[in-house]
Amino acid sequence: MPDTALADSPAPDATAAAAKGRGLLGGRIPLARLRDLALVPAILIILVVGYIVSPVFLQPDNLLNVLQTMSEIALLVLAQTMILIVKKMDLSLESTMGLAPGVAAWLVVPAGAGHGLGLLPGGWAIPVTLAVGALIGVVNAVLIIRFGLNGFIVTLGMLIVLRGALTGISGGQTFFRLPPSMLYLGTTQWLGAPASIWICLALFAVAVVVLGWTSFGRSLYAIGGNVDAAKAAGIRTDRVLWIVIVTGSLLAALAGLLLSGRLASVASAQGNGYIFTVFAAAVIGGISLNGGKGSMVGAFTGILLLFMIQNVLTLAGIPAQWIGALNGLIILAALIVSRITGGKVQD
Template sequence: MPDTVLVDTAPPEATEPRVRRTALFGGRVPLARLRDLALVPAIVVIAIVGQIVNPVFLQADNLVNVLQTMSEIALLVLAQTMILIVKKMDMSLESTMGLAPGVAALLVVPAGAGHGLGLVPGAWAVPVTLAVGAVVGVLNALLIIRFGLNGFIVTLGMLIVLRGILTGLSGGQTFFQLPPSMLYLGTAEWFGMPASIWICLALFAVAVVLLGWTGFGRSLYAIGGNVDAAKAAGIRTDRVLWIVIVSGSVLAALAGLLLSGRLASVAAAQGDGYIFTVFAAAVIGGISLNGGKGTMFGAFSGILLLFMIQNVLTLGGVPAQWIGALNGLIILVALIISRITGGKAQE
């Protein structure tokens, strides 16, 4: 019996140091974790360069525009970060961002106007959007966790399926004349700023607290670091994975709702190509593709840096055709710098 007690208690002690090393705020923070702040100087430099390139850059209206445009895709980054930490990935987030509000628009937009069917009242738009996101998450989790299929392949296939469903439902056209309930979050202002910015900041703040100060957050890092050790420590790994994957899809649906509200429409290609920016922001922000490493602060810094650079290029008169290539080059340079300063953190 004494031997059994020692075996049972060893895994938590073995995994605890890894959990501590991952926290950015609270607890003991080793110097190695200061690399999560590595993007802050870069953000300051880009702000200075942007002001030199065009004095409009640091004006309130421009900064609010950057944050609002960023807020929708930032929710995808938040979702993907949680999933990457548990050593999974979800390629279908961008398609969920389009399909969820697309299904809602199909059901609530009046028949004969805006390509909808008018089957349910407009007040149902938000619940339907989030419910579709949850259903997609459940399907992904079922295939990945219950049937043990490869997460990358499953969600890549789901990305294609969801994109095809949205194209089929919309006939390749754009839903418009959305009800006020679908427009509100993308157009409303709270305390002088767009509601989407407040929602984004609030959700990231909750995620920072969740990952840095709660047992659930420690469970995510433990699973990403060593799932077998996490199981031996008594963590219900399957339940945690279900929560993370389903929550990620719901966040993607919410991101789609914010984007649809801001644009007052749902395009058949909504969210197309976003997943590449999402992965770039997460990796630049210090999130490991091998799980168990990274913070929400780093992920937020990554997406903020990317959008600031894009805004500077636009204000500098760089042709839109070149912005994509320059963004890719910046991502490669950032990764090289991150590897030099952070060792093997990105492996």
């Protein structure tokens, strides 16, 4: 759109981008739903292969274990998906997943018995975790939005800073003897399933509704499609970007809380390397790295497929070291399929 466009003028580029990315809206509902369910056949195939490899695969306990383990990284995928849709990127999510609960553990775990300082009562653990996550998001947003710095470089720098900070406050050791408040979400069961699974499903359901049926969701796709056109259409792009970046960091902090609760500890390396799995899930789930395209259903099926494959490989006795290579191959395969089916590579 020309730079002379008025704020109240139609913005066809923004409208087209929103309509293209909304997924479940407008006259393209059947095609959008088909794209959302593109990985379902692959998931069904993995279910059959998994049963052939080991009958244990389809046992409820194993499937619940897969879902619980997946739910923690799935929150990172949810966060990264929102950020990618607005054509940004946050590499620091994995370090936020470690530092946020790490700071909480550092402050609430008794001194001399778990490597903490014991400065706060255990009930403060969850608020501190979420506050640290929000603060990290605010810092990222200030640098990216207010100062106009490159998001990739900013979050790469934050990843290194946060990782170093966690190593520093923990002394390279693991926080343990966590208070009950930090253990609850990672250990309790609701209606016969781990609470983390229900939390993950609920948050993805909310995200599907927000992105598919609200003006805020349409704004995300419009910004990712063409930020200048979105501004011309009257969208407060900076405010939307602030919300997305801070929310992403909050979700990463919550993911860290779930992981810490399940493991009953916070390791100095918690979250390291998770970002590769996050991007693998996003790419195979149809999220465009160019912004303005993708859906939460696709992102969810992407991370589900990855964890099912990993579980099948584990049951088959394949060394865990090969799983990283598999994720890389899946990303490459997804790019090739995207090129063949859509005519564009999601680079």
